[in-house]
Amino acid sequence: MKCQFQQNDACVNISGEFTFADHTAFREVANRLFQAKDHTIVVELSQLQFIDSAGLGMLLIARDEASKAGRALVLSQPQGQVKRMFTVSKFDELFTIQA
Amino acid sequence: MAPVVDLREDCATRWDGTSEHTLAQSLAAPAIACIEVGLVVDEAASGAEDNDQNRLDLAVSIQSIYRQPIARAFVGAIGDRLGLDQELRDRILTVLHEALLNAVLHGHLRLEAGLRDTLGGVEASHELIKKRLASPDHSQSKVVIKARWSADRLLIAVHDNGIGFEPRKSRPEHRGSGRGLLILEAFCDSVSYQDCGRTVILGFEL
Numbered sequence: 693m694k695c696q697f698q699q700n701d702a703c704v705n706i707s708g709e710f711t712f713a714d715h716t717a718f719r720e721v722a723n724r725l726f727q728a729k730d731h732t733i734v735v736e737l738s739q740l741q742f743i744d745s746a747g748l749g750m751l752l753i754a755r756d757e758a759s760k761a762g763r764a765l766v767l768s769q770p771q772g773q774v775k776r777m778f779t780v781s782k783f784d785e786l787f788t789i790q791a
Numbered sequence: 792m793a794p795v796v797d798l799r800e801d802c803a804t805r806w807d808g809t810s811e812h813t814l815a816q817s818l819a820a821p822a823i824a825c826i827e828v829g830l831v832v833d834e835a836a837s838g839a840e841d842n843d844q845n846r847l848d849l850a851v852s853i854q855s856i857y858r859q860p861i862a863r864a865f866v867g868a869i870g871d872r873l874g875l876d877q878e879l880r881d882r883i884l885t886v887l888h889e890a891l892l893n894a895v896l897h898g899h900l901r902l903e904a905g906l907r908d909t910l911g912g913v914e915a916s917h918e919l920i921k922k923r924l925a926s927p928d929h930s931q932s933k934v935v936i937k938a939r940w941s942a943d944r945l946l947i948a949v950h951d952n953g954i955g956f957e958p959r960k961s962r963p964e965h966r967g968s969g970r971g972l973l974i975l976e977a978f979c980d981s982v983s984y985q986d987c988g989r990t991v992i993l994g995f996e997l
Contacts, residue, residue: 712892715917719910742881744888745971746913753910773881780977781970 695721702730707739712746722754726761733758734790738769743777755787766790803832808852811860818868824848827855830933847872849936853895853951854924856934862888869938873945873997882978883947883995887936889971890949890991894934896920898953898989943997950990 693714696705704721725733735751751767758765768790770778783789803824806817817825823846826832832850847868851861866884869875875883896902900923902916923929937948975982981994 711888715910715913719914722910742884744885744892745974746892748970750910750913753908753913757910773885776978777885777974780974 693717697724700728700730701725702728702732703734703736705736705739707741709742710740710747710750711742711744714747715750718747718750718754722757725754726757726763731762732764732766734766734768736768737774738771740770740774741772743774748777748781748783751783752786764788803848806849806851808855808859811864814859814861814864815867818847818849818864820868820872822847822868826850827852827933831931832933832935845940847938850933851936853899853929853932853934856891856895857920857924861936862891865936865938869940869945869947873940875997879995879997883945883993886975886978886993887947887949889974890993891934891936893971893991894949894951894953898934898951899929899932900924901953940997945995945997947993947995948990949993950986953989 693710694707695717696707697703698705701724704725706721710718725735735754751765755765766788767778767783770789778784778789803826804817804822806814806825806827808827808829814825823844825848827850830850830852847865849861849865855861862884866880866887869883870880900920902920902923933952935948935950937950939946939948975991975993979993980996981992983992983994984990985992
């Protein structure tokens with residue numbers, strides 16, 4: 693998994709693969725996102741090629757932690773396998789997903 | 792497909808366990824079976840019903856499944872033999888990856904999904920996984936992947952020698968291992984279980 697933050701730290705671009713092996717990297721990403729002042733946090737996924745059930749689980753945890761802090765977590769532009777995994781897991785009912 | 796392991800050591804290549812690259816080399820055609828170095832595969836050879844040209848078997852340790860992209864190397868080897876398109880490779884990779892993780896985390900290590908309700912909990916669960924993987928109890932814990940194919944169908948059986956589970960009782964949860972089973976059903980053309988859940992058979996139309 694590779695991550696690139698936007699200037700205000702409330703938006704991150706995740707690329708490559710996001711799997712169970714990326715727990716430490718994703719926790720660091722989440723910590724930095726939550727330090728931003730913006731209400732809405734955006735995870736940009738257009739370059740993410742592959743996600744597994746553990747990656748989905750970490751996104752759900754981040755969503756819950758954002759909610760507890762009064763923030764919103766938005767998933768943006770999932771493609772291919774990632775988009776299909778979101779559909780199977782009914783993520784459209786759990787997140788705001790930007791096409 | 793019978794759930795028994797029928798790897799025949801006399802016709803298997805060996806994988807040194809070091810990297811995806813060396814695994815890809817060990818699985819490259821004309822290999823029909825591969826065993827990770829250090830694993831004892833003690834089941835008797837049967838396999839008389841198998842067409843040797845249409846099969847690929849792999850026996851790997853659970854430690855290697857945790858550390859190396861086993862599913863990706865295996866799907867690459869199958870995909871190259873069958874000339875599979877990227878969409879089907881992605882589907883197979885998705886479910887094989889999930890099936891291997893299920894076999895390790897739940898079949899062998901008996902990890903409880905409830906540990907992973909926070910990001911801190913996820914990291915703590917990985918420390919627990921590493922501790923259990925290092926236990927002498929798991930020095931011979933393995934998973935066997937067996938692929939068989941014909942002109943119109945591919946079957947991949949994933950067999951672990953762990954405790955098994957009851958698929959019908961493992962329903963999808965808000966977040967937990969149940970999602971992995973839901974993914975298997977969505978990405979395969981058929982899914983079945985044998986041997987008290989120790990073997991899952993993933994089917995794909997070609």
